[in-house]
Amino acid sequence: MALSGLKLPAIAAPMFMVSCPDLVVEACRAGLLGSFPALNCRDAEGYAAWLVEIRARLDGEPFAVNLSLRKGSPRLEADLAATVAAKVPVVLTSLGISRDLVARIHDYGGIVLHDVTTVRHAEKAAEAGVDGLILVCAGAGGHGGALNPFAFLGEVRSWFSGTLALAGAISTGRDIAAARVMGADMVSIGTRFIATREANAPDAYKAMILAAHAADIAYTAAPTGVPASFLRPSLAEWGVDPEASDHPTLDTATRTLRHAGREGKVWRDLWSAGQGSGAIRDIPTTAELCARLIAEYRAVIPA
Numbered sequence: 001m002a003l004s005g006l007k008l009p010a011i012a013a014p015m016f017m018v019s020c021p022d023l024v025v026e027a028c029r030a031g032l033l034g035s036f037p038a039l040n041c042r043d044a045e046g047y048a049a050w051l052v053e054i055r056a057r058l059d060g061e062p063f064a065v066n067l068s069l070r071k072g073s074p075r076l077e078a079d080l081a082a083t084v085a086a087k088v089p090v091v092l093t094s095l096g097i098s099r100d101l102v103a104r105i106h107d108y109g110g111i112v113l114h115d116v117t118t119v120r121h122a123e124k125a126a127e128a129g130v131d132g133l134i135l136v137c138a139g140a141g142g143h144g145g146a147l148n149p150f151a152f153l154g155e156v157r158s159w160f161s162g163t164l165a166l167a168g169a170i171s172t173g174r175d176i177a178a179a180r181v182m183g184a185d186m187v188s189i190g191t192r193f194i195a196t197r198e199a200n201a202p203d204a205y206k207a208m209i210l211a212a213h214a215a216d217i218a219y220t221a222a223p224t225g226v227p228a229s230f231l232r233p234s235l236a237e238w239g240v241d242p243e244a245s246d247h248p249t250l251d252t253a254t255r256t257l258r259h260a261g262r263e264g265k266v267w268r269d270l271w272s273a274g275q276g277s278g279a280i281r282d283i284p285t286t287a288e289l290c291a292r293l294i295a296e297y298r299a300v301i302p303a
Contacts, residue, residue, distance in 0.1 A: 010187050010189055011113075047079055067093050097114050111132070126162070132164060135149070135164060176189075
């Protein structure tokens with residue numbers, strides 16, 4: 001099984017507009033499961049090219065891709081076809097899920113892990129036959145959930161025997177060890193990997209994470225209509241008040257920002273991060289970060 005050979009039970013999470021081949025490859029070479037969203041490529045052809053590049057640069061190490069299963073997505077069928085053709089070892093799915101999609105990935109021997117933020121979503125994914133669930137808890141970056149990790153993990157583990165990955169504010173090897181003690185099989189780490197040299201994020205974005213504390217993360221539905229975690233200084237730069245009901249600088253229909261004579265887009269110019277930012281104070285290479293995480297983890301849970 002692709003997940004059993006990892007040096008560290010951790011996924012370098014697929015981050016929209018941030019994860020890229022260099023980040024994926026370096027994480028995989030270090031013994032983690034590197035991943036990226038298919039939608040980080042402009043089109044399905046570009047996505048297929050990334051799959052070829054990543055596989056060519058790896059020496060058989062497993063990697064993962066994220067497929068957004070949003071209804072009506074013009075990319076879904078083409079991206080799924082490319083995923084199946086490339087026999088991607090691990091597929092991380094989000095939003096909707098179906099038995100047919102899971103079966104297409106299982107047919108070539110792939111593994112499916114599905115993002116969930118509620119117990120009901122977890123139940124529906126389990127019914128679809130996924131191999132594992134990524135429990136996105138309170139404090140996670142992006143579209144995180146609102147459940148406490150102890151409550152979420154404990155309840156789902158009581159009835160689900162598949163792989164469980166815990167996500168939300170995980171920044172150190174000690175955090176990974178704690179998740180394992182709680183009953184998780186592995187973790188998914190996002191924000192900590194934004195602050196690496198290979199991450200495809202602006203330097204100012206990385207610097208904002210280094211300066212941030214947990215209190216600098218706003219969990220708000222203002223930018224997207226769905227609650228998500230954003231850096232408060234980034235929201236302020238675009239005139240978005242996460243506590244306000246009216247956002248004159250934000251066109252939610254087109255996700256366009258207009259402020260101080262500038263125009264931007266929500267996910268490109270409003271920067272997301274999780275509460276784990278408070279533990280991040282440097283920008284190492286991905287290899288350096290992975291080695292550190294492994295050493296910290298092994299200091300608590302020896303091989």
